[in-house]
Structures are given as structure tokens and as C-alpha cells.
Ligand SMILES: [Fe+2]
């Protein structure tokens with residue numbers, strides 16, 4: 001769930017050409033569960049909402065490579081090293097499909113990357129937290145990929161065809177990541193006291209930021225109602241967060257580590273866990289750029305972009321020379 | 329040195345090459361010049377880790393002292409590693425890392441090809457599998473050599489400097505010591521003099537197509553195959569081994 005619906009949407013003014021009849025016909029297609037394809041007519045606001053959401057999701061995949069990549073050189077076994085690298089590679093692949101899905105809506109990857117680097121476009125707040133121990137790699141897989149799946153499974157039925165199809169592929173891989181992360185946690189929890197303490201520390205630090213991944217409460221969520229009507233979203237932020245808590249608390253019990261929430265309890269009557277209030281100030285701070293790693297993440301992405309410029313230019317110059325030769 | 333000891337030592341060298349190169353490659357994950365290259369780069373690093381794992385497992389079995397792939401990767405000191413100096417060199421910029429990859433793969437490709445015909449079945453089976461992977465890598469690194477060499481003036485100058493800097497580390501690949509000779513004599517292993525000819529032919533061809541100049545063979549560094557490494561190698565090993573060393577006996 002890498003799209004928290006955070007950007008200023010701006011005034012989404014309908015173009016003059018969008019008559020009430022056209023909008024009604026479009027909504028009728030949505031209501032009939034038809035998939036909207038790239039060449040189909042769509043309201044401008046629908047297009048813009050999707051570009052915002054898909055590109056935020058793509059950026060999150062790319063920035064997310066950093067906290068996980070942070071442990072590649074230090075992974076404690078060759079098998080774990082290979083699994084982690086395959087995961088980081090999957091995230092790069094997800095970024096690639098998602099940029100392609102966004103491109104079907106008439107924006108270029110260069111534009112989207114430019115918006116990320118300038119700070120105009122957002123990415124998931126979760127990746128602004130640091131991975132401080134090996135257990136964090138377990139916790140990120142278990143909790144972050146776990147939360148991502150909660151959000152992305154319904155996106156496989158999103159009304160926009162190219163996004164829905166990209167999500168089917170992405171979800172399969174994310175569920176591998178979640179299981180691998182849980183397996184790291186399980187190994188630590190069954191290991192030495194020091195390893196178990198490492199696992200507990202990771203859960204303590206990642207729990208609340210993971211709940212924040214679902215975005216603001218429904219009462220505060222700007223885009224929810226329209227996105228639900230368009231069937232871009234199928235469940236509200238709070239519904240998904242509740243589902244995540246219900247599943248994850250049981251998994252933590254199985255691991256034998258505790259969720260850092262003194263208000264957490266199982267409510268027999270509803271069959272759900274009730275949980276404490278999220279620190280929304282922290283959430284807003286991280287979104288505003290003041291999380292532990294915001295600056296570092298963007299600087300690293302910018303540096304990679306700048307350091308690679310001469311390489312991309314060379315590749316382009318070579319391709320033009322070859323094209324000129326072929327034409328001659 | 330018995331024939332079996334030589335085979336263990338030889339297999340460990342191959343494993344160390346694959347692991348040390350992959351470890352350097354991991355340092356640039358999430359910092360490649362474009363997303364497509366990010367995917368290719370991770371793929372190649374995964375291939376090298378996979379090769380290292382097969383080779384360490386095989387070396388551990390041959391040695392018969394119960395050492396696992398992880399014991400061999402994480403519990404040996406830096407002077408017990410027998411990788412080529414070329415592979416431990418810091419990444420530098422994209423052109424530096426590329427040249428390191430290109431020069432090694434041009435050698436490794438022919439080495440593996442020869443090893444597919446060696447009489448040790450375990451080693452030849454690993455070579456068959458690794459050869460397929462490295463053929464693909466080498467095509468990729470050669471194409472990048474050509475793009476950078478025949479790209480812009482800047483990229484040409486940069487990659488030429490990378491080539492000049494890395495050249496001194498290529499001599500070591502072809503200096504046969506008693507382990508190389510034992511594998512050649514007892515197990516039908518590679519003849520490094522013929523590998524050198526094939527290497528030179530392939531490198532010259534790509535360098536020419538890239539409009540680059542082959543450096544002169546001047547002083548050549550050596551010592552990696554005997555466990556005498558560069559100063560920065562200790563840091564690579566310390567970083568890689570830190571968790572295993574901090575929590576001895578733990579399972580991960
Ligand atoms: Fe992903």
C-alpha cells in the first residue's frame with residue numbers, strides 16, 4: 001500500500017468537453033465492472049487520480065529499494081543474501097511495470113521521475129524509516145509487504161485495466177516477500193535471546209509506521225469517496241487497516257513478540273482487535289519531509305540520477321550514431 | 329599438496345571470485361544509471377552469489393571437515409580468501425565497475441568453458457551452469473563497453489581511463505601456480521596460456537569496436553590468488569561477515 005493519497009489534488013476542474021451524458025456513460029461502465037483501457041475515453045479527473053496513485057506507487061517501489069538494499073552487503077548467510085537481492089530486484093521490476101502503467105495515461109517516465117526528485121510527487125511514508133538491524137529486514141517483509149498486499153489485492157480488480165493487470169503480477173511477488181520476511185522473524189524468534197530481542201525491537205519500531213501506511217482515517221481522507229465510486233479503491237483506509245491489524249496481531253502472538261500498543265485488545269462482540277490512536281502528528285511530519293530518512297532517500301536517488309547522466313547520454317549518443325549508420 | 333587438496337583450493341578460489349565480485353556489485357544496487365540496468369545488474373549479482381554457493385558447498389564436501397557454504401564465506405579471515413585482486417577493486421563510477429566486469433568475464437567465460445571438460449564431475453557440472461549465465465553477462469558488458477567507448481567524448485575518455493587503471497590487475501589471471509597446474513594435470517583443467525590468447529582476442533575485438541585503445545602490458549599486480557589483498561579488502565570482508573562474527577553459532 002504505497003499510495004496514501006497524499007498529494008494536493010488541486011482543483012480537478014472538468015473540461016468543457018465532459019458533458020453530463022459522457023460522465024454518466026462512463027460511470028455506467030464502471031458500475032457494470034467493465035475495465036477501462038488506455039484508449040478509452042475517461043474523465044480528466046479519473047486520469048489524474050490514477051496518474052497520481054500509480055506514480056506514487058511506482059516511486060515507493062523505487063525508494064523502497066534503499067532501506068532493504070541497506071542490508072545486502074551484511075546479510076548473515078548466502079541464502080538470505082540471495083533472497084534479499086531477489087526481493088530488491090522484484091521491487092525494481094514493480095517500479096518498472098508501474099511506470100509503464102502510468103505511461104498509458106499520457107505521462108512520461110522522465111516527467112514522473114522529475115516529480116519525484118523535485119519533491120512534488122510523494123512516495124509511501126514507510127520508506128523514510130531506517131533499517132537498523134537485520135531483524136528490520138524481517139519486519140519490513142512481514143509488515144510492510146504485508147500491508148502492501150492488503151491494499152493491493154483489491155487493486156487487482158481496479159477499474160483501470162493496465163493498473164489492475166500490473167497489480168496481479170506485483171501481488172504474487174509481494175506475498176512471497178511477506179512470507180520470506182515472516183520466516184526471517186520466525187528464525188530470529190526461535191534463535192538466541194539476543195536474536196529474539198532484535199526481532200522485538202524491530203516490531204516495536206515498525207508497528208506504528210506500518211499502520212500509517214494505510215493513510216489517514218476515513219474521516220480525513222480527501223480522495224476516498226470519489227476513488228471508491230470509480231472503483232479504483234474497493235475498501236476504505238480504515239477497513240484495510242483493521243484487516244491488517246487482525247491478521248498481524250495473531251502472527252505476532254505466534255512469533256511470541258509483543259505489539260507495542262497498550263490499548264490493543266480483542267473485542268469478542270465485533271470479532272476484531274481494537275487498537276490505540278496512531279500518532280498522526282508523526283505521520284504528518286514524515287509526509288512533510290521530516291521523517292528520519294526523507295532527506296537521505298531523496299539525496300541518494302538524486303545522486304544516482306546525476307551520476308548516471310553521462311552513461312545515459314552515452315547510450316543515447318551511441319544509439320543515434322547506429323541509427324544514422326543504418327539509415328545511410 | 330595432494331590432488332584433492334589442490335581441487336579444494338581451486339574450487340575455493342572460484343567461489344571467492346564469484347562471492348567477492350557479487351559483494352562489490354551489491355554496493356551499487358539502487359544506484360544504477362537506469363531502472364532497466366538495475367534489473368540486469370541484480371540478475372548478474374544473483375548469478376554470482378548462486379555460483380559462489382554451489383562452489384563453496386562443493387569445496388566443503390570435498391574437504392570433508394563439515395564446513396558449510398556459510399562457514400567458508402563468513403568464517404575465514406581475509407588472508408584466506410583467494411580471489412583475484414581485480415574483483416575486490418572498489419566500484420568507482422559506472423565505467424570503472426563495468427571494465428572490471430568486462431575484463432573478468434572475458435576470462436571467466438573461457439575458464440568455465442574449459443572447466444566444462446574437466447574430469448571432476450562436480451566441477452564440470454557447475455561450470456556448465458555458470459557458463460550459460462556468464463555468456464549472457466559478457467554480451468551485456470561488451471555492449472556497454474561499446475556504448476561508452478563509442479558514445480560521447482566524455483564517456484569515451486572515462487571508460488578509456490577505467491581500462492587503463494584496471495589493466496594492471498589482468499596479469500594475475502594468467503599466472504599459473506601449483507594449484508592451477510595440479511588441476512590441469514590431474515583433472516584435465518584449463519591451460520591458462522591458451523585461455524590468455526582467447527581472452528586477448530575477445531578483449532581486443534570489443535575494445536576496437538568501442539573505438540578504445542588497448543593499454544600496454546606494463547607492471548602487473550598480483551597476490552590475490554595467494555591471499556595477499558589490497559588494503560580495502562579487509563573492509564569488504566568485515567562488512568560482509570559482521571553478523572556471523574558478532575553472534576557465533578547463531579542460525580539466521
Ligand atoms: Fe513491490
Ligand SMILES: [Fe+2]
Pocket residue numbers: 091145173174177
Ligand atoms: Fe515487496
